[in-house]
Amino acid sequence: MDKTRQIRLAKDAMDRDWADPGLDLDTVAAHAGYSRYHFIRAFKEAYGETPGQYLTHRRIERAEDLLRTANLSVTEICHLVGFSSVGTFSARFKTWTGLTPSEYRTKHVGRGAALIPGCYAMLWAGGFRSAPGAGKQNPSGEAQQRNSGEAG
Amino acid sequence: MIKGLAISTVWVLDQDRAKEFYTQKLGLEVRTDMTMGEGGMRWLTVGSPNQPEVELTLMVPGGPAMDPESAEMLRKLVTKGALGAGVLTTDDIHGDYKKLKDRGVEFLQEPQERPYGTEALFRDDSGNWFSFTQPREGGLDMDQDWTC
Numbered sequence: 132m133d134k135t136r137q138i139r140l141a142k143d144a145m146d147r148d149w150a151d152p153g154l155d156l157d158t159v160a161a162h163a164g165y166s167r168y169h170f171i172r173a174f175k176e177a178y179g180e181t182p183g184q185y186l187t188h189r190r191i192e193r194a195e196d197l198l199r200t201a202n203l204s205v206t207e208i209c210h211l212v213g214f215s216s217v218g219t220f221s222a223r224f225k226t227w228t229g230l231t232p233s234e235y236r237t238k239h240v241g242r243g244a245a246l247i248p249g250c251y252a253m254l255w256a257g258g259f260r261s262a263p264g265a266g267k268q269n270p271s272g273e274a275q276q277r278n279s280g281e282a283g
Numbered sequence: 284m285i286k287g288l289a290i291s292t293v294w295v296l297d298q299d300r301a302k303e304f305y306t307q308k309l310g311l312e313v314r315t316d317m318t319m320g321e322g323g324m325r326w327l328t329v330g331s332p333n334q335p336e337v338e339l340t341l342m343v344p345g346g347p348a349m350d351p352e353s354a355e356m357l358r359k360l361v362t363k364g365a366l367g368a369g370v371l372t373t374d375d376i377h378g379d380y381k382k383l384k385d386r387g388v389e390f391l392q393e394p395q396e397r398p399y400g401t402e403a404l405f406r407d408d409s410g411n412w413f414s415f416t417q418p419r420e421g422g423l424d425m426d427q428d429w430t431c
Contacts, residue, residue, distance in 0.1 A: 133296075135362040139410055143364065143391055177363060 137163040138177045141170065142185065149189045152215045156182060190214065191227045198236040205232045290328065293339050293368045294361050295409040298327050301341045304408040305329045308386045309371075314338045331371075339369075361410045368411035376401045376417035383415075398424050 141163035148154050159182055160170035174182045190212040197208045206217055209232075214220035224232050295301035305311045311329040315338075318325045324346055330338035344354035344361075360366050373379045376394045380403050384390055391412060392404040400419040406412050 133362055135359060136410065139362065139364040143389070143406070146391055 134173065135177060137165065138170075138173055141165075141174065141182065142178060145182065145186045145189065149186060149193070150211065150213045152210070152213050154186065154213065159186075186213075187223050188227070191224055194220070194224060194232065195228065195235065198232055199239045205236075208232070288337060290338050290340050291369065292342050293407070293411055294344055294357055294366065295341045295407070295411070296343065296358060296361060297409070298325055298341055298343055300408055302327060302329070305339070305341065308383065308388050309407075311339075364406065364410045364412065366411050368407065368413055370414040370416055373415065373417050376403060376415065380415070 141159050144159055144162040145154065156167055156170075160167050163170055163173075165173060171181050171183075174185070178185060180188065194208050194212045197203060197211065198205075201208070203211070205221075209217045209220040212220075214223075221231055224230075224235070228235055230238065293301075302313065302316070306313060306329065312332050314328040314330050316325070316327050325343075326340065327342075328338040328340045344357040345351070346354075349357075380390070380394050383405065388405050390403055390405045392402070394401045394403045394417075397416075398419070399422075400416050402414055402416045404412055405415055
C-alpha cells in the first residue's frame with residue numbers, strides 16, 4: 132500500500148475516534164501498519180505535526196467550541212474530548228490557547244445562558260459515554276462538519 | 284445562459300479500481316468508458332441512475348495538459364485525503380450508510396444531525412472525501428429547539 136495512504140488511514144482514525152481516551156499512539160500507528168518511531172516521523176513529514184500534536188490539536192479545538200457554547204463543566208468537557216486527566220487537559224489547553232479553560236470560557240462566553248444546551252452538545256460530540264475509556268463511541272468531528280460546510 | 288452542471292471531475296489514482304468502487308460499492312452506473320487511441324486518454328464517467336443529466340468523470344492526474352510535477356502533487360493531495368469531491372444525497376441515510384459500510388466503504392463519520400440534514404462522511408478508494416447527506420425536509424433548520 133502507498134505510504135501516504137497508510138498515514139492517511141491513521142489520521143482518519145484520529146478524526147473518527149478523537150473522543151476515545153483509549154486512543155493512544157500504538158493504536159493509531161497500527162492503523163498505518165507502522166512502528167511507533169517510523170510512524171511519528173512519517174506522519175510529521177506528511178501533515179506537518181506529530182500524531183500526538185495533531186490529536187491534541189483536534190481535541191483542544193473541540194474543547195474550545197464546547198467551552199464557548201455549552202453549559203458543561205470544564206471536567207465534563209475534558210472527558211468529552213478524550214482527555215482522562217483534567218491537569219493534562221488544562222496544561223495542553225493553555226499551551227495551545229494561552230489561557231486556562233476557565234479563563235478561555237470567561238473571555239469568550241457572553242452574558243446569560245449558554246448558546247447551546249449541554250445535552251445537545253454532548254450528543255453532537257459523540258453521545259453520552261458511561262465512563263472515560265468505556266470504548267469507542269459515535270465518531271463526530273467539528274472539523275469534519277466544517278469541511279462539509281465548505282463542500283455544501 | 285448556463286443551464287446547469289453536467290460533468291464534474293474527480294481525481295483518482297487508478298481508473299479500474301475507481302470504476303469498481305463507484306459502481307460496486309456506491310451503486311453508480313458507468314456512463315462512458317472509452318480510450319482515445321492506443322495509450323490515449325481514458326474517458327470514464329459515472330453517475331446516479333436517478334440523475335441522468337449529471338456525471339462525474341474519474342480522471343487520473345497527468346496527460347498533456349498537466350506537467351509531471353503537478354500531477355505528482357495532485358496525486359499526493361488526493362492520497363493524503365486533503366481533497367473533497369462533493370456531496371452525494373440520499374433519501375435513506377441510515378439504510379444507505381449501513382449498506383455502503385457493509386460493502387467496505389471507509390466512513391469518517393456516522394450519520395449525524397446537522398441543521399441542513401443528516402450527514403455522514405466517507406472516502407473513496409483514492410482518498411477523496413464525500414459528504415453523504417439526507418437533506419432536511421423544509422430546508423435549513425436553525426430554529427429547532429434542541430433542548431432535552
